[in-house]
Amino acid sequence: MRTARIVFDGQIHTVTPHADGVRLPDGRVLAENQVLWLPPVVPGTIFALGLNYADHAKELAFKPPEEPLVFLKGPNALTGHRGQTRRPVGVKFMHYECELVAVIGREARRVKREDALSYVGGYTVANDYAIRDYLENFYRPNLRVKNRDACTPLGPWLVSADEVADPQALALTTTVNGRLTQQGNTRDMVFPVALLIEYLSSFMTLKPGDIILTGTPDGVVDCQPGDEVVTEIEGIGRLVNTIVS
Structure with missing residues (x-):
């Protein structure tokens, strides 16, 4: 469903x-x-992963992390399908990030990896824009990079977990004004969804509605006002967003 x-x-x-x-x-x-x-869910805690694809880490000249690099986002950062995201005046590099999102469906505490996917209620698509000009440190994304108003389109659909046979076998693509700029597959995550749930639930209780943005593969490019950016994940949905000044 x-x-x-x-x-x-x-x-x-x-x-x-x-x-x-x-x-x-x-x-x-x-x-x-x-x-x-x-956004297709009213979010609880919003978790986001940095450098969770080895090719994206290489693209940014970093080694993949040895444990999940997780940061939090505020709900103000989210916007919906067909929404608009602002590019601040004067920035040099603002790029999209096509990401699979896992939505927790039931309370999870000290979950084992082999059982972790049974705690997922569904999946959706995120486009987690980043402004590289404001990044203080690739291992410490700051507020201006990842918590700007409407900087993270989410949706359009919440797809129930029973419709996704394997979240680690989904193609991801991004187009900018109809031109394909990013291709990847969730099988290339450094830390797959089940491991992320095991990791997070080892020290905190995950609640229904908590969402986990799982990172993006390589192929990010600078986006300008007027660009239509479409992030799509196989079997999950096609999320449309427009950049404005």
């Missing part, structure tokens, strides 16, 4: 896919551009 959250006629609705757009609970069908898209 896949669901999304949208605003229509002044109300928040949970909708399902339809060939012509989305279907409201009362059966009405609306086009994608008739609604305001929200």
Whole structure:
């Protein structure tokens, strides 16, 4: 099953896919551009991984981390499908990051890797923009890099975990204005989803609605105002975002 959250006629609705757009609970069908898209989940704690693909670490001239490099994001950073993300004036390098997101479905504490995926309620797509000008240290992403308002589009769909046979076998792609700029596969994660859940739950309790952004492969390029960026993950969804000044 896949669901999304949208605003229509002044109300928040949970909708399902339809060939012509989305279907409201009362059966009405609306086009994608008739609604305001929200992130598909109301997030709890937002975890994000840095350098979780070896090729991306190499692209940035760093070694892959020896243990998960995790930082937190505030909910203000999230925006929905077809939203806009601002590029600050004067920055030299702002790039997308296509990422698989695991959404925790039930409370998890001291979970073993072999059982970890049973704690996932579903998956979605993130585009976790980064502004490299503001990065103090690749091993310590700071607030201005990863917590800007609307810097992380999420969605459009939350896909239930039972529809994803193997989260470590999904193709990722990014296009900028229709041009393919990034290709990868979740099998190349340094720390796969199950290991991340084992790691995080070893020292803190994960709650339903907590989300884990799992990192991006190589192929990031600078984006300019007016660019339409589409991050897509096989079987999960196609997330559209536009850069504005």
